[in-house]
Amino acid sequence: MTTGQARSHPMLTSEQMARKLSLSLCTFSHALNGHPRVCERTRHRVMEAARENGFVANHAARLLVRARFKPKHSRLSQVGFLFLDDAGTTLGEDAGSSLGLWCLLLLRGAEHALHDMDASLTFVRVSKSSHWAKAERLTRSGCVDGWLVAGRVDDEAISHVKSWGRPWVILGNHSCSQKVTSVDLDHGDGSRLAIQHLTGLGHRRIAFLGGTMTHGYQNEMLQAYRKALRKFDLETNEQWIQTNLPTDRSQYEVVKRFFVRKPYPTAIFASEPGPILPVRDLLHGLDWKLPGNISFVGSEMNGGQTPGISRVEWPYEEAGSVGVGTLARMAGGRKTPLFTAVKPLLVAGRSSARISDI
Amino acid sequence: MTTGQARSHPMLTSEQMARKLSLSLCTFSHALNGHPRVCERTRHRVMEAARENGFVANHAARLLVRARFKPKHSRLSQVGFLFLDDAGTTLGEDAGSSLGLWCLLLLRGAEHALHDMDASLTFVRVSKSSHWAKAERLTRSGCVDGWLVAGRVDDEAISHVKSWGRPWVILGNHSCSQKVTSVDLDHGDGSRLAIQHLTGLGHRRIAFLGGTMTHGYQNEMLQAYRKALRKFDLETNEQWIQTNLPTDRSQYEVVKRFFVRKPYPTAIFASEPGPILPVRDLLHGLDWKLPGNISFVGSEMNGGQTPGISRVEWPYEEAGSVGVGTLARMAGGRKTPLFTAVKPLLVAGRSSARISDI
DNA sequence: CTGAAAGCGCTTACAG
DNA sequence: CTGAAAGCGCTTACAG
Known part of the structure; x- marks a missing residue:
């Protein structure tokens, strides 16, 4: 926006634009869609005129005509973000703000990727079984031509999504027993990265601080540890x-259990990106100095909230983008991997130090 | 979903449906849209058949034909949720998980209300000035016929949104100097509720624990206190x-300042719904018993994370729903108030007690 | 109460 | 390289 202030344009149709340019409607459309049959000069004139007049082809008309000429490689134009949420549950407590946060990060990542391919994202939340109908309606009315599914994804959920006959990808965790296409963070790699980092600093007694162990990823992280x-x-x-x-x-109290009996660990890896009291406080409360008495590696979502703390960062936004990529590949009829792992990052901060410095 | 398992239906058109029912396409359409001209029996047959066959009118075709017969009262069918986000900022630190949370709550509330009116929600995030174009394209292509605007809303943002010529409503805070239509929580009322509650319990020395005072609502709360x-x-x-x-x-350290010099307060109201260390811990750390030595009223988003704590609850989800209502009224050409205040709730917990019991 | 018809704004196959 | 035409799936004004 070079003017800094958007100008309001009247809504123009392709026909009006074509007349302005003394072109046939047909040539105008071909030029606009970058068809090679129209010469470079014309294409340029058309693009320029479209930009100047703020012309954008009517989306509904585009979709409608697409039903006539079914392309072999259908492009993704509207994607639904299906957020499977618990019925009565609010975003508090354990599910907590962290749940809200990862969902928003996935959403942001997906939106970003979708924008780059000129597609849009429809947000749908399903919390009761009666809500399935709304997602189905959206599909059947032609509003959504592919689904990103996140949240409490289980076999029942997938049986619904499948029945709509559109490509779909699960973002993040799921508890499906059947074969599904999904994009998730490589949780195991998070443990590996943390241990590798701490080992590199000379630590040989590394403790693991895990979550409720009710989710698959939590066990995965413990196993990888x-x-x-x-x-x-x-x-x-x-x-x-x-x-x-x-x-x-x-x-x-849980952290204290590490120090009941010698030998004590010299480093702790906390695997939960969820609502841990800020680490500084947690260890402060136990009179530990960081990294004086002990080294610490935590876990966090993109961006991070506790600067200076060594941590494994979980790029949920990236997972959202990658999911869109997978969905686009499916829609285009290309081969897609069943599972894509998004690697976490190790960000070294001041809370971990060489064992010799302790 | 009585079957527990969705059946897959082929995509049917109105014409096919009409033929199945031995009706004209015209009657079928009228019946489907609840036009009074068609008799009850026919309407019922049509509805039933639609349900059985999973028929949903093609949305693109519906939109397209709407351009021909412009209704005086245009119904909202697709709403954009414009999330104005800071460019480089992640969702960490101060903006923090709380930012992510309120945004998601607004989104949930809006989606819920929209679902009830059979409309859909498109999520768009704008973080760089270059992103304005994407939101404008969405409008001009006919994908969005009304905007909910949330996040860092300022005059420049609104000048963009205005130029698109669609109804729009700001959700939550904004820093606009011009007249705008907005739905926000009544922050002042939160302070009033808290003080009223504590006064009712006999407290006469009530402290106020506020945030950074960089946002309008923070000052509002202090003034109301x-x-x-x-x-x-x-x-x-x-x-x-x-x-x-x-x-x-x-x-x-900040909380301790209340207790530097007598007289000490007998109750504290914390106005920030943001990332406060859980209250129990905060006051525990200062060796206060709740409500033994002091009464406490906190602030939280819908649902609440610290059960048992007396608090002012901020119904962000409701604000999202109310915003949709306002937008629908605007779209329908009805009169709408410039500002709608959504009232917070006082939830009495165990952290506040009668002064006589202390 | 119902049917035949027009046309919303596009894209593409088909002739030239 | 370009134009005239068909038609995607719907809704509604217009006759009957």
Whole structure:
């Protein structure tokens, strides 16, 4: 927007535009859609005129005519973001603000990718079984030609989505037993990265602080922690594994269990990106200095809220974008992998230090 | 979904449906749209057949034909949710998970209301000035016939939105100097409710714990606090007002300032729904018992994360729904108020008690 | 109460 | 390289 202020244009049709340019409607349309049959000069004139007049082809008409000439490679133009939410549940407590946050990050990532391919995103939330009808209506009315599915995705949910006959991709976690196409963060790799980082700093007694272990990813992270310990040939000790970290003050009690009996760990990896009390406070409350007495690697969503803390960052936005890419490939009839793993990042901060400096 | 499993139907057109029912296309359409000209029996047959066959009128065709017969009262069918986000900013830190949360709550509320009127919601995020074009394209292509605007809404943003010639409503905070239509929470009323509640319990020395004072609503809440003290004829003391509550451990320091010099307050109202360390911990850390030594009223989004804590609840979801209502009224050419205030709720918990019990 | 017809704004196959 | 024409699926004014 060079003017800094948008000008209001009247709504023009292709026909009016074509007349303005002394072109046939047909040539105008071909030029606008970049068809090679129209010469460069004409194409340029058309594009320029469209820009100047703020002309955009009517979307409804475009969609309608598409029903006539079914292309072999249908382009994605409108994607639905299906957010499967618990019925009565609010966004509080455990599901918590973190749930809200990852959903929004996925949404942002998806929207961004969709924008780049000139498609739009329809947000639909399903929390009761009666809501399935609305998503189905949207599909059947031609408003959505592909679905991104996120939240509490299970077999029943997928049976609905499947029945609509549109391409679909699950974003994030799911609890489906059948084969599904999904894009998720590589949770195991998060544990591996953390252990690798700490091992690189000379730590050999690394503790694992896990979540409720009710979700698949939580077990995945614990398994990957164990595997990484073996890989790097580190000491193992069941006392260095604590799970069921609560969201409130009693977090302190769980962390304290690491220090009941010697040998104490020299580093802690906390796998939950969820609502952990800020780490500084958590360890402060136990009179630990960071990284004086102990090294710490936490977990966070994109961007991060606790600067300076070493952490595994979970790029949910990227997962959203990647999901859109997968969906587009499906829509285009191209081969797509069943599962795409989005790798987390290790961001080294000041909370982890060489073992020799402790 | 009585079957528990969605059946897949082929895509049928109105014409095919009409033929199935031995009706003219015209009668079928009228019946489907509830036009009074068609008799009850026919209407019922049509509706039933539509349900059975999973028939939904093609949306694109509907939109297209609407351009021909412009109704005086245009119904809202597709609404854009314009999320004005800071460019480089992630959802971390101060803007924090709370920002993500309120946005998602507004979105949920809006989607819910829209669903009830059989309309859909398109999510658009604008973070750079170059992104304005995408929202404009969406409007000009006929994909969006009304806008809900949320986030960092300022005069420049509104000048863009205005230029698209569609109805629009701001959800939540804004910093516009011009006259705008908006739906926001009644922040002042939150302070009033809290003071009223505490006064009812006999408290006369009530402290105010505020945020960064960089947003309009934060000042509004402080002013309303002062006003409520006057109204209830309570003691005032500038030491009982502390603002700039940080998001980390140093929160304790700010709270401690209430207790530097006597007389101490007997109750605290915390106005920020944002990332306050859970109250229990905050006051625990200061060796206060709740409500033993002091009464506390906090602030939270819908639903609440700290059960048992007395709080002012901010119904962001409701604000989203109300915004949709306003937008629909505008689209229908009906008169709409410039500003609609959504009232917060006071939820009494165990953290506030009668002064006589302390 | 119902039917035959026009046309919304586009895109593309078909002739030239 | 270009034009005249068909038609996507609907809704509504216009006759009957």
